[in-house]
Amino acid sequence: MITSKCLRLVMAAGTIAAAASGAATARADAKLGNPGTTSLSAERLAGFGLTYFADSGSDTYYGGGDSEVSYSFSLFGSRMVENLLKVMANRRAFVDRWGPRLAFDTFVGDGVSLGGSALFSVTSMPEDNDTVWSMGVAPRIGFTSRTDSGTFIWFKAGFTTAFGVVDDDSAYAVDLNVQCDFVFPLTDSFGWTLSPTFDVPLLAETSSGGSYREDPISPWSLAINLGIAGWY
Numbered sequence: 001m002i003t004s005k006c007l008r009l010v011m012a013a014g015t016i017a018a019a020a021s022g023a024a025t026a027r028a029d030a031k032l033g034n035p036g037t038t039s040l041s042a043e044r045l046a047g048f049g050l051t052y053f054a055d056s057g058s059d060t061y062y063g064g065g066d067s068e069v070s071y072s073f074s075l076f077g078s079r080m081v082e083n084l085l086k087v088m089a090n091r092r093a094f095v096d097r098w099g100p101r102l103a104f105d106t107f108v109g110d111g112v113s114l115g116g117s118a119l120f121s122v123t124s125m126p127e128d129n130d131t132v133w134s135m136g137v138a139p140r141i142g143f144t145s146r147t148d149s150g151t152f153i154w155f156k157a158g159f160t161t162a163f164g165v166v167d168d169d170s171a172y173a174v175d176l177n178v179q180c181d182f183v184f185p186l187t188d189s190f191g192w193t194l195s196p197t198f199d200v201p202l203l204a205e206t207s208s209g210g211s212y213r214e215d216p217i218s219p220w221s222l223a224i225n226l227g228i229a230g231w232y
């Protein structure tokens with residue numbers, strides 16, 4: 001039987017391979033930030049995050065409880081130290097936004113990029129071992145510049161639209177995403193990234209037994225993540 005941990009590792013490996021393959025086929029004149037350059041990156045491979053669940057003002061199945069801050073240290077989508085999943089389970093929050101993402105961006109002008117990322121995660125909830133399947137897309141716009149030391153600063157802003165399913169329950173969420181990638185080149189077309197990220201909930205709905213309602217427990221998230229990027 002394939003476990004959720006195995007699936008997370010396979011997805012993370014595929015994301016890394018895709019980003020590295022782009023760098024392997026790079027043009028000699030491909031420079032990060034130049035018009036016509038395309039980047040493939042594996043984002044949120046590892047990191048530490050704080051997640052804030054606001055007081056829902058309700059003790060129903062869909063939420064309830066006081067405001068709460070959870071923490072999570074993840075590696076390839078697998079939480080090594082956390083209480084985030086427990087909070088999610090208690091509050092019936094079934095969209096896991098924090099797994100690895102495969103991103104594609106192309107520079108349409110000098111230092112200006114358009115693109116987005118895709119996420120797919122499989123998460124086992126604590127206690128009842130329910131499996132949460134989450135997927136989503138995140139279009140965005142970016143602006144990059146290069147420092148005197150050779151490090152690139154790549155600011156990105158956009159939206160994540162994600163869905164989550166577990167048993168007969170499902171959830172839908174839209175977040176505003178702001179991140180700033182510090183890209184440290186290892187070669188002319190490949191490097192690693194350190195990325196502070198900030199996710200702000202805009203819309204969330206939860207469904208159980210065919211009944212939909214607005215979900216007041218969508219979390220705010222602040223994290224520092226590691227990733228890799230290739231450009232060609």
